[in-house]
Amino acid sequence: MKKVVLITTGGTIASKPKEPSGKLDSGAMSGEELAELCDLPQDIDVEIDSAIQKPSIHLTGDDWILLKNRIEEHFDNPEIDGVVVTHGTDTLEETAYFFDLTIADERPVVVTGSQRSIADLGSDVYINLRHAIYSACHPDLKKCGTVVVFNERIFAARYVKKEHASNIQGFNAFGFGYLGIIDNDDVYLFQKPANREYYQVNSTLPRVDIVKCHIDSDGVMLDALANAGSEGIIIEGVGRGQVAPSMMPAIKRCIEKGIYVVITTSSEEGSVYPTYDYPGSAHNLHNEQVVLGRDFDSKKARVRLSVQLAAKENVQF
């Protein structure tokens, strides 16, 4: 019989209403409670590891390291075919990309969650969990890195993004689509990620921040972050990676202090590129030693830079 470890971390998928508000408490349920309420597959041996019980925005970098270590410990057992991690959807894409970059084992790591609680009409808890378990022990998903299973679809961690605040079609991978689908418990894979990357991370993650650029942005936030001890700053620029010219003096101050600055784009698709030559353009930024963040979403860029700094590797995008 195939064997899958189910690591639970909280989120709506493990939520219960809280008194007196009657509103959902994300992560109120332990892994054992969640598994008991769900109709888990009978043909797969599922081992429960109830790790964390939090709303996903309450998770920390230290939680990531703890979870990564737990996954690696489970993979020390050769009988394990794969791991499922249940997670709140709000930050699921960040955690999934962290696992993707920091876990070397070729067996599948599948992250899933739900938009509706187990008691809600048309809840997606049961189906997402079931599909994630079948995916985690499917041989086709070996060497694909960490994937996200949601609403019958399988996404690469590198590109997946929460696209809807509440709809059960909650995730998408803009410009890339999904790797495959799960139909009636069967996994069908249509494409695989071309490259895998691995960074060895054992230490606490450094402070890395994101600043979003808009008309009239200036350097106040950048200077404040430099004073707060930020080791890396992702600036989410516009279009091909332009920023407001009034940010440039503070960007230069950050670089002089040894802070890594990466420019990304707020566009859903397409890459940062030095197309223009004017104050604040990607060309101007690049000349000031700002790293061009290619087509990375800002939150993925933040995970990537944190991991590269923690691994003491060269910063590369």
Ligand SMILES: NC(=O)C[C@H](N)C(=O)O
């Ligand atoms: N759907 C969810 O899981 C959202 C929840 N607030 C979370 O913990 O991320």
